[in-house]
Amino acid sequence: MISASDVSAGYDGQMIVHGAGLHVDSGEVLGLIGPNGSGKSTFLKTLYAALRPRAGLVTVDGQPIGELRGTALARRVAVVAQESPGDLPVTVAETVLLGRSPHRGALASFTVEDHRTAASALRMLEVRHLADRSYATLSGGEKQRVLMARALAQQADHLLLDEPTNHLDIRYQHELLDLVGRLGLTTVVVLHDLNLAARYCTKLVLLSEGRIVAAGTPVEVLKPELLNEVYGITVEQVYTDGCLQLLFSMPSEQLGVGTLDLEH
């Protein structure tokens, strides 16, 4: 269970999230949605203590996150963040094994069990064959799946994902989110694709300009008039096989607004 109440956070004196809150029960998948720059990633960072909120409280299973720093937190909360990898040659196997480090002391070796856990995480994400490749040489989608495997190797019961479907082709996007649903972990996932959010999340929280404008089930949150107000785009709801799907179109007055002349 993860709870956040009245969280305000930002960088260098600039506030990005204002009084936001959410509650995810055990085993639920909560989707965090909103336009670019609405504060989704910033809000997510406060949920794994990468960013200390200026105000408000975040708890994991009822315990304030501030009391759970370091590896104790990493054993309970696994994260796939948006990463800017360096250029040191680390292999895929080494990258995934790192997920086991919160479970081992500073000088202890990884056990056979650690290697087994890492290998099964690689299999779950269908990247076992890449184990000996250098992480830097992978495609964007492969990297994303390897980072997901590392988070699973952490064996935490909470999972935080920042745009995990980035760089994935359409099949892997569905496979990954389907897997997330089947894992049964308490999950918060930042998503851009509203149709994926509608399909795979049990709850949604919609952020706009750092504030929460709607929270509830996908049907409650993904209302055409609300999305039109937040994203400035026309939305139509359709149901296929009982699933909510959204169709988007630009309002005619929005078309042709951007200038094509690069010199001015």
Place this chain on the structure above:
Amino acid sequence: MWWVLGLGMMLAVTMLLAVGLGPVAVPLDTVLRIFSGQVSGESQAATWSTSEESIVMLLRTPRVLLGAAVGAGLALCGVALQALTRNILAEPYLLGVTSGASAVSASVILFGAGAGIGSVSLASGAFLGALGAGIAVFLLARVGSQMTSVRLVLAGVSVGYVLNALTSLLIFASDDPNAGRSVLFWTLGSLTQATGTSALTTWAAVVLALVMLLYRARPLDALASGDATAQTLGISPTKLRAAVMIVTALCVGALVAASGGIGFVGLIVPHIARLCVGATHRTLLPVAALLGAIFLVWADVLARVLVAPQELPLGIVTALLGAPLLFVLVRRLNSNS
């Protein structure tokens, strides 16, 4: 583990051979007999000359010991700083410590600050200069409570430039026509000042650094993958950077004080070690240290035999040996990506 054992034995053989090599060659069996004579305290059966004994015991042994310590230390600090900055071009002198040591030692050599206390004041001045520069880089790189790798690199480069300019200014302002030459010898590095004491203190600093870095081996793995990765695995990147920076600044300070700024070892050896055993720091750190020690001992052998009885500054030899290796690495890097 096999790498560590194998390289350890290779280092032992290297050091034994290196003690015998120089402008005056001492055969290996004589070296061994001198050593065993020293250990057992028996000298009646001496089959070697006193000059051979003093070359081995007073000149070469401290020098080889110091060379191995400096090589190991530079490689260790290179590995640590490349992980901290996630930059394959990072090296121990990135923190500006060599420039700090050179600037202070230049002022000691040229203007006799602290003159009369001799080499002790030169070494401790260099150590203080190195530490001062390290602290300046640390303070510059730290904004608020954050210290990113880009800030660290930029702060190191800018402090290095300022201190190098200061060193050049000191040489320029000096009346001594040999000033440039004596300072150059320092900035290029040399093991000629080696004594038993300097070898032992340098070894102590290097072993301490190795232990402290090994203790942080796994956090370094995480940091090498990215700040976000480190954070999600329960490691504070800023705290880790600060801790590792203090360890490396102290270690490099001790190395520079003993031998000047020997270039290339800290840049090239970590890459070779990564090719051998991969990027996991638990094995990378000891393997890089052993490779660095072997590399520098042999480089120093070349420095003293190539133009004997003259000696080349060690930094020139390491650069001439290291640059071709770097070219090979550059080619490999291109073909991989």
